[in-house]
Amino acid sequence: MNITEDAIRDLCTDAVYERGETYLAEGRIQQLSRFDDTITAVVSGSRDYDMTLDLSAEGFDPQCGCPYDGPGACKHVVAVLLRLADGLPADESERIDTVLERAGDDELRAFFREKLRTDPSLCDRLLARFGEPTTRSVDELRAKIDRLFEETNPDYAVVFEPIDFSEFFDLAEEHRARDEYRSAATVYRALVEGLDDNMDLVDGAYDHFAQAFQRALDGYVDCVVAGEFGVGETAEHVRFLEERAVSGTDYLRERFVRAADELRERTDTDPETWCCG
Known part of the structure; x- marks a missing residue:
């Protein structure tokens, strides 16, 4: 699904769209990354909110941790979509695939065991x-x-x-x-x-x-x-x-x-x- 102004406006109210524009202009998007078709971001509001988007889904299937319960998408989602409309970030999955292919089995096992030990x-x-x-x-x-x-x-x-x-x-x-x-x-x-x-x-x-x-x-x-x-x-x-x-x-x-x-x-x-x- 292409990320265009019309597509974004279809997901939210006019008031939320304007708030999203403001959030983007204020630089509230703290983190933005892509893995395959999944976009993850952190947007600051009254606190930092985690959100995800699916570029392959109809309507992008936005998920945000903010308390917004009005119609359509929230301002945090709109801000991120407006940012993405100017260009997508690099797909990190390509780098991950390269590293996985290069790493040995013992290295991967040690890495995962360390992560699993504390998680x-x-x-x-x-x-x-x-x-x-x-x-x-x-x-x-x-x-x-x-x-x-x-x-x-x-x-x-x-x-x-x-x-x-x-x-x-x-x-x-x-x-x-x-x-x-x-x-x-x-x-x-x-x-x-x-x-x-x-x-x-x-x-x-x-x-x-x-x-x-x-x-x-x-x-x-x-x-x-x-x-x-x-x-x-x-x-x-x-x-x-x-x-x-x-x-x-x-x-x-x-x-x-x-x-x-x-x-x-x-x-x-x-x-x-x-x-x-």
């Missing part, structure tokens, strides 16, 4: 990519999600801005790609619980958190269905959803009810047989 999230992704089931429990993953809420706006009792849950969604997708549905369901359930329990803290960017919750809930149901866990284990998953429908956040209860009904229907499980599953 548990990367370690989880590596194991998932090569088909190893997760050893993380829902509670362990939940603790990390809770910390994300605690570390956002630490001076306040509420959360004003979006939280990036991509590492959890990426991990779940890695497991799903290898048909490790039980592991993927564990990650999705941790997200569902974490978002449900912390939703009362949200005082801004409601759409962001609601969309993350629904994505995790849909992923959870899909993985339980695809995993063909059997009547007894499926029953436990349905009970979890039903219990959350009663005890969870008021705002999300109807979603839990629908998910429980969908899971029962898609697994064709008769509740009267659960005790015997």
Whole structure:
């Protein structure tokens, strides 16, 4: 998709477009890089916001960490697109490919082991990519999600801005790609619980958190269905959803009810047989 003024204007309101022009003129784009068709950038506003674009996607599939929840793209995305309209940065993937071809196996192994030693999230992704089931429990993953809420706006009792849950969604997708549905369901359930329990803290960017919750809930149901866990284990998953429908956040209860009904229907499980599953 070509990056033109008309294409950018189609993605945002006139007011946001003007703000994007201002941000570009003020030099607020702190970092800008390209890897294949993915653009990553850091744009300064009330704080620094990470964002990504996909040059191959319709509408560029912009993702920004700012709290904007209005129509269309935000000013940070517009500023970056306006910058890209003047020319794309060099594709770093070409240099990476050259280095990978030149490096020896032992060098690469040593490099990755060093990175994995201090980055548990990367370690989880590596194991998932090569088909190893997760050893993380829902509670362990939940603790990390809770910390994300605690570390956002630490001076306040509420959360004003979006939280990036991509590492959890990426991990779940890695497991799903290898048909490790039980592991993927564990990650999705941790997200569902974490978002449900912390939703009362949200005082801004409601759409962001609601969309993350629904994505995790849909992923959870899909993985339980695809995993063909059997009547007894499926029953436990349905009970979890039903219990959350009663005890969870008021705002999300109807979603839990629908998910429980969908899971029962898609697994064709008769509740009267659960005790015997």
